[in-house]
Amino acid sequence: MPTFVENIASFLPIRVLNCFAADPTPLADPASSSFEAAVLFVDISGFTALTERLAQKGSIGVEELTTHLNAYFGQLIELIIAHKGDIVKFAGDAMLAIWPAESLSLDLATYCAAQCALAILNDLGEYQAANAQLQLHIGIGAGELKEFYIGGMNGRWEYFVAGEPIAQVALAETAAGIGEVCLSLTAWELIKDQFVGTLLASNVVRLEGFNLLTCVADRRLLNIGESAPIAIYDQMQERLERYVSLGVLQRLKVGQTDWLGDLRRVSVMFLNLPGMDYDAEGSLDFISTIINAIQNILQVYEGILNKFLVDDKGSTLVIGFGLPPFSHEDDSVRCAIAGMALLEKLRSLGLQPKIGIATGTCYSGVIGSEQRREYTIIGAVVNLAARLMQAAQDGILCDERTFEFAKSRIQFESLTPIKLQGIKDAVQVFSPLGEVRQDLPWWMAGKTAKSMVGREKERLLLRHKLELLKAGVSGVVVICGDAGIGKSCLIENLLLQAQEFGVGILVGAGNANAQSKPYHAWNTVFSHLWDLSFLPDLDAKKRQVLDLLEDEPEWLEKAALFNEVLGLDFPDTEVSAGLVGPQRAEATRDLLVQLLQNSVNRSPKLLVFEDAHWPDSSSRALILAVAQKVKRLLLAIGTRLMGESVPEEYDRMLRIEGVEQLHLEAMPARYFRFALSAFEGKEFT
Template structure:
């Protein structure tokens, strides 16, 4: 069998094609949005005679023309939704512990979290939830009420209660089956992971922002999302917290006296169980569009081009590379096999928080979000970084960027990252009165999570958590904070202010933080005099002895085969100095 030929095998078990998997990387909402745009454009092309598709496949051919012709615009669509965020407790501690193990620790973290997240994702999809974002150890998902002019106000209230009830059933299923997840991690005291959840209900906006050079983002914001910032922190590990707004709609379809409720105060309600819950009205009949199979089927081929605009470039690159690798080595490249391939890299993380966009109340805030997106994309395009995501969660509005993920990887990614962060910072100061930026550098692991319906390449590592901690530190307000490794890698080109050491969540010891000031006039002159004399290198006794012995051996026997010495080290560990020592 020719493994490089095109095949139409089962996506879960055998060989899969690139375009078969791409749709799984976007939410159901994004797929429907792109499909509507492509269909409208195809109709326009047919009416104007701009495309003359062959009779055999008229719809596909017209859609192919339409997909390339669609011009997306920033939009904010209002609806009612029940929004849930599930967060893994114990993740920060586990991440910090594994960071001491270096690169292998990042890989263990990624594979450990994959097993847990796979099961969480499967449960959410079985209950009909639409996953909007994967945010590290958290997942944001929702159920929407689709507005209809035929729906009476009374029916609409019932429909709102029904989506909150669906959210509650899903959350209780998650807690009952995955509330405690046992793990076996070498050299770690953490042997279990737990989840806690929050539910908000009310107005949401489906936000679409993006543009040049072609990357788009979808996220949700509004009152229902804002409620999560209050209730999620009140839910302990193994608990579900519900906002009072969500309870109001929930009580419209369920008799509250039959529900197992724990704590009840003015901030939230802790829901313990629905096993004895009795409905006030009969359950509605299933709706046709709730059948998951309806959006598991392959979409019109050309619409995949629109989906790609919502997927970061590094994920698309890794997907294609993993498919090629599986075929090259004659391994099964079914979706399960693809998502099991992990990659380790040193990456610079730039985490941005936009305080002014933390609460969405009107569509007018779309302008601010689009301006932020324009500034970030321009900087990333100039310094070859990757936009991971723009989203709103319990921490507010955040933008996550990486420098060093393929295909945009460089020897000096930290320098690229700090220059981009400084450019973004200066532009933001003109527009926004409240923002902060955290930047770190470290080893991360990239690997897939999910299943045949919803998939994501998760990027995990302690340095990403630390970037979020720095971003939220008060000293980061209207500026940038960087960690020790980023400082070491960028000190050659930048002046920094040392802000001492601070305590952060997940670390037993304080960490050093720095604030970048301005570029050095002559970066090449910085610290040259320190190592002008090779003997000034401190330590490295074994390395010096090896170099001396190798050179001595080569000089004593000119006809002998020259021995080979390979020097390897992570960035900032003195590799360049050691090379200079060897040359001299």
């Protein structure tokens, strides 16, 4: 039975495992190196249609689909490994493998790749799965590859290869018909004496078979021995884990090595970065900057980077919102907002990204065998997102389902329906413009303060606090309790009551995955105050801030202090550059406190913080400063019970005179019976 480390290792290429076996110390910095190799790309058509058909059968269909996927990919993996190949990446229903020219010469490596391709066609060329014919197209290239170990944000890393052979296989595979293998001219020159081929008009060679006479005569081919065994040992665990998805790691850690895939609603994003030059001087640092920026944004919105692929059209990232270990009701919203954030950030780095987003049900799960496997997503929605990316010139295109799920939160532009490759009818598409401006959080649309059951005492106290606020009296209320006890429900009721009172509302929130990001809990608060959230790009946001600071010359000198809070990039002035360390932190807090005070001077406001147990130390320090200094403000904080581990800032806040603490306990059973009766439309007795 494989060990835990061996199970993790099955998700990584042999080349990566050998690298880590030689030095298991986790990388501190990105790295790259070059090597020659033959490259094979196998594209399998038919799995998407099979997925959609079996999905109609529910859980039985999922089990059947998992069986077919693993049976097919298991054979494909076995054939590649038997021919000394190394599987670098699964690309949905495709696969990329390499034959490094290290223990072999490049011509022998290419020979092995071609031999493997013919074996794949022989064994899997007419494969039937649930009465569906799966079809193969194979491309082969050869030359110098460049490998990258990139990432590092929150310990997450990516491995990928790039270079001319990748572009070669993309062109060759595109030219290959059903059940055909095509080679680039470079690859063909290396093996033309051992094989028979036909030159095509597309300037690639279709592989017809072996040249039996020359294959037998070439004694070198008899010396291709078995691959050396891979060394896997426990000291590699920490480094290996950094390259495996969090959802997979969670399953492996509880012993679930052979779990079934599932059908889940996912918002899929395809992000393409055209024109990336991986051979340019300084490319490693630039690519590292890009990947770190992407990782940072995905961390905030809890999207999962599923694939990083490189081909002749640039670099493409496949990202899922709703994939393990994260799943939210608002995944479509998160995906669209993350898309806008990525577009803005990547443009600021000089790139012209193209993004396609689609929402729907797809198959997600681990496919392959104990030798090699990956977590992947397959389905029509994945293909649709890819087609939308291809159609997006320099921006974001979303499908109609994403629009329907996200329109209450995001403003969209409806575009003319377009024709997409592989889709019969024209597709209605939308482009997100920005978040909708509204006082109440978007998820509360249509709710009323009267819809809550129980917590009468707490609701009355909060109502009294709102009445005092209307009279200009400040207050601080801390609502604490265990997870799931009802803190969010009570806070929602408070927000609804505030709306009825005509009190202005500001909402901030902590995020477990953004604790290293200073002031992350305050971004939405100040973005709302300055009407930044619906502006299309960074330049527009900066212009808006400068316009608002026009009458405050002292603030203009310190505009760079807003950068961390609002995600801006104002350059330091002579004044702000002189503020460093604790002095800069204090100056930033004072500036933000004054900004908030100026706002509530015009009209009193309710400021709510959800998940206040997650904010970073800068956010907590600002919460304390606001509680101490800002007048005409009701500050309401929702947090889990902190016990003895109360952060210093909260401990000091709780000591402020007049602070109310509401410790929520479980409600009596009668309230649950009442709520259930109301839900079922029955009279409560």
